[in-house]
Amino acid sequence: MNGYVRGTVTSITIGVAYPDGSAKTLELPDASEIGSIAFHALAVDEEDLPTYDVSEDDWEQNPALMVYPKSVVRGAAAGIPYCTHNGCKK
Template sequence: MDGFERGVVTRISVEIEYPDGSVEITEISDPGHVSAVVFDESAVIATDLCAFNVSESDWRANPAMMVHTDAGAAGIPLGAHNDRRN
């Protein structure tokens, strides 16, 4: 056997509750290429902090998470209330 066999993640759904009480369910596209999902500021890499901590005065601009598709690459902010599609 070459390497370890394991299950493959085919879908990542996240339910986000915003400070105003509204709720959104979002899908992370192409989960096979996701290397990390970061929810806490303490785990956000320094170069991504400006995209994670966007506004102290408007929570709607701040994403709920950062998604990384390659180790060390810039994260993709997801879940900002301003980005809602519905």
């Protein structure tokens, strides 16, 4: 841990627009425990791609983003997919 002092993120709200025109507002729980958020496949760890790029044919199965806890060991398939069209996956 470093000795730098900075502000702490206490809440994260994300608006998601889907290909069918519907929209959802997502409140991420425990914002202080989030290390990073990936909004594109290029930012998702390779091990997590199967849970991010789920279906080429059914966009409703693909999450809008991948959340990585701050305590995660990258490269360990530890991302959490959020917000498919049918609901948020945890």
